[in-house]
Amino acid sequence: MARVVIIVKQGDSGMIRTSFRHRWVKSAVVAVAMAVPAFGLTAGAQAKDPELVMKVGITASANTILGDSIRHFGMLVDSATDGRVQVKLFGSALLGKENTQLEGMVAGTHDAFLHISSYTGRVKEQRFWDLPFLFTDRDTVARVTQGALRPEMEAHFRKYNLELMGFFGFGYRQFTGNKHPYNVPEDLKGIKHRIPGGKSKMLLFKALGANPATITFSELYQALKTGVVDSQDNPLSLIYDTKFHEVTKYLSICNYVYNPVILAVGKPFWEKVPAWAKPLILRAAHDTEGWSRMLSEKIDIQIMQKIKKAAPDYKINYCKKEDLPKWRAVAKPVYDSFIEDAGKEWSDKILRVAGGGYANQ
Numbered sequence: 001m002a003r004v005v006i007i008v009k010q011g012d013s014g015m016i017r018t019s020f021r022h023r024w025v026k027s028a029v030v031a032v033a034m035a036v037p038a039f040g041l042t043a044g045a046q047a048k049d050p051e052l053v054m055k056v057g058i059t060a061s062a063n064t065i066l067g068d069s070i071r072h073f074g075m076l077v078d079s080a081t082d083g084r085v086q087v088k089l090f091g092s093a094l095l096g097k098e099n100t101q102l103e104g105m106v107a108g109t110h111d112a113f114l115h116i117s118s119y120t121g122r123v124k125e126q127r128f129w130d131l132p133f134l135f136t137d138r139d140t141v142a143r144v145t146q147g148a149l150r151p152e153m154e155a156h157f158r159k160y161n162l163e164l165m166g167f168f169g170f171g172y173r174q175f176t177g178n179k180h181p182y183n184v185p186e187d188l189k190g191i192k193h194r195i196p197g198g199k200s201k202m203l204l205f206k207a208l209g210a211n212p213a214t215i216t217f218s219e220l221y222q223a224l225k226t227g228v229v230d231s232q233d234n235p236l237s238l239i240y241d242t243k244f245h246e247v248t249k250y251l252s253i254c255n256y257v258y259n260p261v262i263l264a265v266g267k268p269f270w271e272k273v274p275a276w277a278k279p280l281i282l283r284a285a286h287d288t289e290g291w292s293r294m295l296s297e298k299i300d301i302q303i304m305q306k307i308k309k310a311a312p313d314y315k316i317n318y319c320k321k322e323d324l325p326k327w328r329a330v331a332k333p334v335y336d337s338f339i340e341d342a343g344k345e346w347s348d349k350i351l352r353v354a355g356g357g358y359a360n361q
Contacts, residue, residue: 050084052272066168185326192230196215250316
């Protein structure tokens with residue numbers, strides 16, 4: 001009996017339906033999900049109490065693609081373990097801001113966290129996610145994350161007392177702002193641009209001539225509305241779900257960086273997981289990776305139509321292919337920094353695999 005518990009802030013209750021239902025999945029996919037009974041926040045009188053509960057925190061609302069992925073993951077975990085392991089989703093930073101959740105996992109006060117910049121900031125070998133124009137398509141993402149390099153990535157996380165679960169689909173980051181469209185690097189000169197933190201992001205936007213400001217996601221909407229920052233970048237799904245189109249005038253589609261969201265658990269929590277359950281949880285996370293990448297690609301197409309309908313006067317532009325060399329040239333300090341931080345051997349492997357080659361020459 002599949003159960004995924006969703007914990008939300010007051011005011012988010014409209015998103016509580018049934019735990020197997022994903023907002024963007026068509027009826028055919030929902031029909032498949034219905035093969036496993038689900039009962040939203042309560043599992044019914046016959047449900048057994050779980051032996052283990054995994055509390056997963058996200059800083060965005062549970063009513064986003066991040067929440068969708070955790071609900072799908074939780075459904076698979078529940079089904080595979082026959083309800084003996086249950087996933088609880090805590091949205092809207094209910095378990096704390098980014099650093100609180102990351103440090104909590106290491107200390108043992110938090111179980112799991114779904115995020116991206118927190119991990120690229122902590123695990124230096126993961127900073128390739130900040131390299132502009134590295135991933136030309138989602139197949140390249142799969143080749144890098146699910147191929148020969150995966151065991152090394154898992155080892156990298158363990159050095160920081162973290163256990164890697166999976167790379168869930170999120171999307172290409174796009175720019176929204178209030179000053180003007182961004183077509184070429186020079187357009188960001190002097191712009192107060194929000195970054196989520198991290199060395200790579202700071203390097204990139206300083207190289208672009210912007211004034212980067214680190215602001216937590218939960219405070220970003222108000223920062224855009226009040227002019228604390230001029231612009232930000234995020235995947236389309238989060239731009240729409242968080243209603244950034246309400247507080248910005250321009251959307252620039254440049255596909256400058258592909259970001260997944262990374263699910264990891266802390267070593268203290270992982271040591272509490274029974275040996276029989278570990279491969280089942282990892283399998284559920286692995287299966288969610290491909291599912292969520294396809295979902296994110298589908299959402300990107302749908303979101304563009306939704307934004308145009310919700311904000312007919314919203315200015316949308318597309319970066320031109322002929323201008324890509326300019327962006328890549330400006331981004332060189334970020335590549336150089338990654339090589340310095342992660343080491344030439346690892347960075348060479350990432351760049352080779354992302355370019356269509358083999359991990360080892």
